[in-house]
Amino acid sequence: MRFRSPDAFTGSAQSYRLLPLRFRRLPWDRDRVFVSSLAGDWLMMRRDAFEQFVNHALDVHDPLLADLQARHLAMVDPQRSTFAPLLSQYRTRKSYLFGGPALHIFVVSLRCHHTCNYCQVSRQQTSATAFDLNADSARLAVERLFEWPSHELTIEFQGGEPLLNFDQVRVITEQIVARNVFEKRALRFVLASTLHDLTDMQLAFFQEHRFKLSTSLDGPEWLHNANRPRPERDSYRRTVEGMARGRRVLGDDAVSALTTLTRRSLEAPEAIIDEYRKLGLHSISLRPLSPYGFAAKTRERNGYSTAAYLAFYRQALEHLLAVNRSGYVMDETFASLLLSQLLGPFGHGYVDLRSPTGGGFGAVIYDYDGRVYPSDEARMLAAMGDTSFALGHVGQPVSDWLASPAMERLMAAGVAESLPTCSDCAYVPMCGADPIEHYARQGDAIGHRPSSDFCQRQMGMFDLLLQRYESADTTDRRVLESWAFGTAGSHQAEDTLDAAA
Template sequence: MSDANLLYVDSHAFHDVEVKGRRVLLHVPSTGIFDLDGVTTEVLDFVRPKATVSFEELQQRFSGQGSPTLIADAIEDLKSLGVLRGDPAQPDHGPGISVTEFPLSTLVLNVNTGCNLSCTYCYKEDLTTPSKGEKLDFDKAKKGIELLLKEGAKRDRINVVFFGGEPLSNMRLIKAVTAYAEERCREEGKQVDFSLTTNATLLTEEIADWFNEHSFGISISMDGPQAVHDLRRKTIGGKGTYEVVAKKARMLLSRYTARSVGARVTLTAGYSDVAAIHHHLKDDIGFAEVGFAPVTSNPVTTFNLVGDELRAVFDAMKTLGREYVAAAVEGRNIGFSNMHQMLSDLYEGRRKALPCGAGIGLLAVDHKGELNLCHRFTGSELPTFGNVETGIAKAELGAFLENALDRSERGCSTCRIRNLCSGGCYHESYANFSDPHSPVYHYCELLREWVDFGIEAYLEILEKNPAFLHQHVANRSSEL
């Protein structure tokens, strides 16, 4: 039985940081950020090292120091946040719910396993050459769209993503599926968005204009200046592709008006100058946004960022992040996607029980019509979860997601960013540990630092130019 005179301290419910003399608290359960006044800071610092604290201890410590009402209010504020509580704190084991509904909003169609490039770091296990590529046929794709409409019946808007291999190598299917999905969504009274990521080598003016007509969201895989890009992104014959990709990207950007076009950068061992890559792709090529994906799980380990080099990449990301903040204060968006996403999470106060929408809001269809957890798993040994003919294997997928929701045996249960990270990418964990549910322990501390940096950046922008957050961060999805 709990002692009514005793308060328990939940050290895993909060994380406080000092930002330029300002103390703020990240409320871990809600991802809310709160300013700490002087009195609340003193109370928090007093109870922080304790497992329990009594009212007598609090009274003795703060007797004669300031207004009793202010002290009492500070204690009540910490109680309302769960930092102080009437019963012993427990690790966050997850919501403990059964997953039986799968309200899809996004379907990824792997239209061709073939690719005309041979990028040295590619993770795709089913990737092959164009001549051996296995293409998704229209009948399976059509059934995939019907599955999306059925499972996403309550959604007003659905998303169809075309992936590969190189998706532009199967433009015939992309056009047919787009026409079918548009017609079916008109019949169902829904909106539909289309997107794809391409290496751009097969882009033509005709294709670009067709994408424009159908308002595709387009990302181009490009790794930076020529020396960097050509090091990893090569043709099957071993020739660098920078010149053709840069030419095609500039062509697209000169005539594409439907939506902003972004660049996706894969960072590998050997080069970590994030700012130089960003400036080239944003300022020289003209992309609206540039996003970075560090490689830490490639089967060819020489490409993986580890140790000091991975640390250097995160430090370089923060350097670019400071440029982002300085520009934001002036009202300019320099298009650093990673920073934009972090600020969006903090601005919206997102609380994630799962690391992403894979399995709940998103599934990927491979060339056989099998339903994969996401596009990264097509061709892998991870079991699939049904197919477009028979539908979702809901019992198996539900069990997978319930395992992901269970934090009881993982460090996530007490981690301060557990509701922002939720264990990290399933595929990243699968590639590193052969277990999609294992947290990404190899860079957990770096992710915690990145969130701290994001809090600092968010508060500076909020103080100096809050209109930037309203204009760019709140409307992030509509800008891309």
């Protein structure tokens, strides 16, 4: 809930003034509240102390009031104080907005040799070359890429299976590198792949251009092969072999993996984590299913409730902490992102946790047919027949995309602080709007937030991590802080979290 003092901006003669704040009663302790500022500073305090605070009953010399002022929740001595620190913190939290989209995804092919029933991409058969990105569209996409102002550009190649159209990956990379001699941007290349078809020639190319590789590993062999079937039943073996080849040439930190959780996955949190440890991986991403592509068609078979996911995650988190206590460093990517929002002053720019939304403001997707989308999810909706969030075509200038009806829809529903229910949520400074997911699940870009899977998952995760951080001993707290600040070893980059391998 949000509370705004009647005298917040009126120059009251009270001994202190309240600054804009929101609060939430802690589900695990109803006698305390979580209180957050406009810029995302926060603290947890007793409910009776909070009531004293908002009723101006705290003594001006109370140490709690000094803490509240330091967190931009109160202003003591308004005659000598300014809003400058609060505004500076808010600007820091939203700093990802200044450069425009930094993540640019090139879908070079929809072809794939897997038949995953949770696939969100709407894959095509390996012989269907009509679903490959052609040379003209690729050249125009590179032109559009450099129309964006961001100094740092992450170029990610996706599919389907992008290695099935490796020639286009090579050509696009070389065009970008050649153009960048004059543009002088900071470039980062990522390829999301099964890694089954890696050749020595491809690895040499990836090494030359310092590529990062991202793949999907759903857990132990029995689970991975069940989730990601091939006729030969060798998906796990080929994935692990591809990872090993990539790590030998590019280095251990250059190859990351993530898991997509089906209903059967929820029965094996420890086994999934132990598999990652066995393979020497130091980061894991426990992703829930998405409502797109084939995943939408098989929801009854593979899907599960948000409550079931959170129960799984609680069990997985405890096992991860135990693994770290044993001396093996491993983080969970989404927890790391949320903890960095809670414990640090900076917004990391991960698409799902941005307000205004990351779709179109933080990421752009160039599809195999030359169509352009503000996010991978918008592309998947279009593959299902709904082009509501299509920005345009690579043959158009970026200015046309920004003036498109799709961007208008995103801007209207993409500022979490202005949305019903979100505007009152104590977690909103650390969260995002994600209008495309709400549109996909509820048929409306704003959606009904109280029944939103997105909101229930985000609030549940924030609650879980806060409760665990508060109750942690020194060892576990250091582990969680290392996740937040990226010191937990091979921390997976947030822009590969959305990779559809």
